[in-house]
Amino acid sequence: MAAPLVAQFDELIANQGYRTRSEAIRDLIRERLVQREWERGDENVAGTLTLIYDHRVRGLTDRLTMAQHEHIGLIVATLHVHLDEHNCLEVLAMKGRASTLTQVSDRLLSSRGVKHGKLVLTSTGESLV
Amino acid sequence: MAAPLVAQFDELIANQGYRTRSEAIRDLIRERLVQREWERGDENVAGTLTLIYDHRVRGLTDRLTMAQHEHIGLIVATLHVHLDEHNCLEVLAMKGRASTLTQVSDRLLSSRGVKHGKLVLTSTGESLV
Amino acid sequence: MAAPLVAQFDELIANQGYRTRSEAIRDLIRERLVQREWERGDENVAGTLTLIYDHRVRGLTDRLTMAQHEHIGLIVATLHVHLDEHNCLEVLAMKGRASTLTQVSDRLLSSRGVKHGKLVLTSTGESLV
Amino acid sequence: MAAPLVAQFDELIANQGYRTRSEAIRDLIRERLVQREWERGDENVAGTLTLIYDHRVRGLTDRLTMAQHEHIGLIVATLHVHLDEHNCLEVLAMKGRASTLTQVSDRLLSSRGVKHGKLVLTSTGESLV
Numbered sequence: 001m002a003a004p005l006v007a008q009f010d011e012l013i014a015n016q017g018y019r020t021r022s023e024a025i026r027d028l029i030r031e032r033l034v035q036r037e038w039e040r041g042d043e044n045v046a047g048t049l050t051l052i053y054d055h056r057v058r059g060l061t062d063r064l065t066m067a068q069h070e071h072i073g074l075i076v077a078t079l080h081v082h083l084d085e086h087n088c089l090e091v092l093a094m095k096g097r098a099s100t101l102t103q104v105s106d107r108l109l110s111s112r113g114v115k116h117g118k119l120v121l122t123s124t125g126e127s128l129v
Numbered sequence: 130m131a132a133p134l135v136a137q138f139d140e141l142i143a144n145q146g147y148r149t150r151s152e153a154i155r156d157l158i159r160e161r162l163v164q165r166e167w168e169r170g171d172e173n174v175a176g177t178l179t180l181i182y183d184h185r186v187r188g189l190t191d192r193l194t195m196a197q198h199e200h201i202g203l204i205v206a207t208l209h210v211h212l213d214e215h216n217c218l219e220v221l222a223m224k225g226r227a228s229t230l231t232q233v234s235d236r237l238l239s240s241r242g243v244k245h246g247k248l249v250l251t252s253t254g255e256s257l258v
Numbered sequence: 259m260a261a262p263l264v265a266q267f268d269e270l271i272a273n274q275g276y277r278t279r280s281e282a283i284r285d286l287i288r289e290r291l292v293q294r295e296w297e298r299g300d301e302n303v304a305g306t307l308t309l310i311y312d313h314r315v316r317g318l319t320d321r322l323t324m325a326q327h328e329h330i331g332l333i334v335a336t337l338h339v340h341l342d343e344h345n346c347l348e349v350l351a352m353k354g355r356a357s358t359l360t361q362v363s364d365r366l367l368s369s370r371g372v373k374h375g376k377l378v379l380t381s382t383g384e385s386l387v
Numbered sequence: 388m389a390a391p392l393v394a395q396f397d398e399l400i401a402n403q404g405y406r407t408r409s410e411a412i413r414d415l416i417r418e419r420l421v422q423r424e425w426e427r428g429d430e431n432v433a434g435t436l437t438l439i440y441d442h443r444v445r446g447l448t449d450r451l452t453m454a455q456h457e458h459i460g461l462i463v464a465t466l467h468v469h470l471d472e473h474n475c476l477e478v479l480a481m482k483g484r485a486s487t488l489t490q491v492s493d494r495l496l497s498s499r500g501v502k503h504g505k506l507v508l509t510s511t512g513e514s515l516v
Contacts, residue, residue, distance in 0.1 A: 009416050012423060028415045029396050036399060048471055048478050050507045055194045062191055065184045065209075067216070072211040072442045077335030077351065079466040080207040082198050083433055089509075091435050091478050093335065093468045118507045120437045122476075129397045138287050140278045141294060156265050165270060177308045177340055177349050179378045206464030206480065208337040210351045212304055218380075220349050222307050222464065224338045247378045249308045251347075313452045320449055323442045327469050336467040338452075340459040346452070 010020045029046030039102040039121060047121040049092040056086055064111060068092065071104050087115075168250060169233040176250040178234045179220040185215055186242030193240065197221065200233050216244075267315040280329030298378060305379040307350040307363045314344055322369065326350065331364050345373075426489045426508060434508040436479040443473055444500030448499050451498065455479065474502075475513045 006021075013024040056063050067074050074096040081089040092108075094101050098121060105119040135150075142153040167174075184190050197204050203225040210218040221237075223230050227250060234248040264279075271282040313319050326333050332354040339347040350366075352359050356379060363377040393408075400411040425432075442448050453463050461483040468476040479495075481488050485508060492506040 005413070005416060005420070008420050012420065012433055025412055025416070026392070028419065031393060032415065033392070033395050033399065045467075046439070046476050047474070048437045050509065052433070052509050055191070055198060059191065061194045062188065065190045069134070069184060069211050069214055069217075069401070072213065075211060076468050077466060078209040078211075079337065079464060079480060080194075080209060080435075081463050081482075082201040082207075084201065084480070085186060085198055088194070088198075089433050089435070089480055091466060091480060093466060093478060094430065095468075095470070116509045118509075120505045120507060122437065122439050122503045122505075123453060134284070134287060134291070137291050141291065154283055154287070155263070157290065158263060158283070160272065161286065162263070162266050166386075175310070175339075175347050177306065177347070179306045179380065181304070181380050205339050206337060208335060208349065208351060208466065210304075210334050210353075212353070218304050218306070218351055220335060220337065220351060222347055222349060224339075224341070245380045247377045249378060251308065251310050251374045255384075272453040278509065313449070315457060317449065319452045320442070320446065323448045323467075324476070327442060327472055333469060336469075338465040338467060340456050340462060340465075341414075342459065343456055346456075 005070040021037065039075075039098055039119075041098045043098050043123070044096065045098045045101065045121050045123055047094045047098075047101050047105075047119060049094065049101075049117065049119050051088075051090045051092075051108060051114055053088050053090070053111075053114045054086050055088050060111065060113040062089070064108065064114075067104075067108060067111070071100075074100060074104060133134045168227055168248075170227045171205060172227050172252070173225065174230065174250050174252055176225045176227075176230050176234075176248060177249050178223065178230075178237065178246065180217075180219045180221070180243055180246040181212075182217050182219070182240075182243045183215050184217050189240065189242040193219070194239065196233075196237055196240075200229075203229060203233060274280075297356055297377075299356045299376075301356050301381070302354065303356045303359065303379050305352045305359050305377060307352065307359075307375065307377050309346075309348045309365065309366060309372055309375040310341075310351070311346050311348070311369075311372045312344050313346050318369065318371040322348070322366065325362075325366060325369075332362060334359060349372055426485055426506075428483050430510070431483065431489065432485045432508050432510055434481045434488050434492075434506060436481065436488075436495065436504060436506050438475075438477045438479070438495060438501055438504040439470075440456045440475050440498075440501045442475050442479070443507075447498065447500040451477070451495065451501075454491075454495060454498075461487060461491060505516050 010021060013021065018024040053060060068078065074094050076093045076095055079091045083089050101121065109117045138151060147153040182189060197207065203223050205224055206222045207221045212218050230250065238246045271279065276282040288304045311318060320349060326336065332352050333354055334351045341347050359379065367375045397408060405411040440447060455465065461481050463480045463482055466478045470476050488508065494505045
């Protein structure tokens, strides 16, 4: 690993209260595994999918809308903000099985013209008390 | 005027507390005139435009998105609800000059494939105290 | 009816293509009756309710949220725009029986602190082809 | 590091196409550092903040609305979905300096009654071409 990367990481984790680097790495790995397992699970969750795209890409808006209508049980509502003349921020509010939400999100994120995006999953709440 | 129409109207306005039919008609006319004048005015207002459309109409979603991006100063955000496999409910939250909002709304409402819609204008609030 | 009101109305309806004043008045009345009947009907409709309110009114935001959660079957999603430091624009996207939507809307519109608002009802689309 | 954790991680990264474990760990660390640096930066970004909360917590809805109105330049619009009788999903669409968005988000996320949430930052788009 490059030395400056290590130095920065050591500073970050010291600020977060870790005593050793291996402890911090273990937590990074655990976090990633938990996330992964959860995204593939059967639990009923709520989630939001944030997408950034350029609406000028031919047919993209049509394709995104069509893909969303195929999952009208999952996608509760979509908020669209016109960032500038070309770029759109779209957030989908979703409810359903974690694995299905992940699948639909992966499909939307990989559409040609989507520049960036991220899925946030969360329990529907009751179990979070 | 057809007799049943008159009878129904008389019943409605009696329930609303009007004493005479001409009083109720005067209020209908006034309301329409005020609405008209206001929609063409220079006042800064907030408003929502509700649109119902079929996303399968070729290019409609693209055209609506494009038209909205041309007015990014006006259109704050858009909420999209997938009503069923084909039909969309879209609500635009807008801020700006009443006459401009009316113009943009008329253009969106008259797009081929838009089935129904309505503009609701309101003062931005402060003057409504 | 006051003379200037009549003159303005005559000008408006001439622009809209009416030949006589009574024809225009008949249409105003019919429109109002149709609207009224529809709002009280059993048909499944979609609708949006636009609300303008001052969030500083003690407990108002809490009361509005609570009222909305009592009807989670009806209210699909809510878009909130912060107009200025004090005033909120809120649009509720709703689905359900017309009469129930009208009832819930009337209750929200009459909440102390809500300055203005309007319900827009529409068919859920299929019948609008 | 516990053996089963290592085994799972090795399986995950093999599926993702990594050849060595240290390569994968390096990427985890880099990702975290980039994220961190970016969240504290001056760049103009767009972002979404997802919040899950119980609206019954006394005054919470009022407090969240008030905090949002203090930053009306930052928060473009908010989408609210009523998950069940008690739980709310709220997504804020935001634009502004990354460090300010992070600060406002941290404050909202730490409000008593907010169960879970996550900030997603993204470039406003142009630089993502």
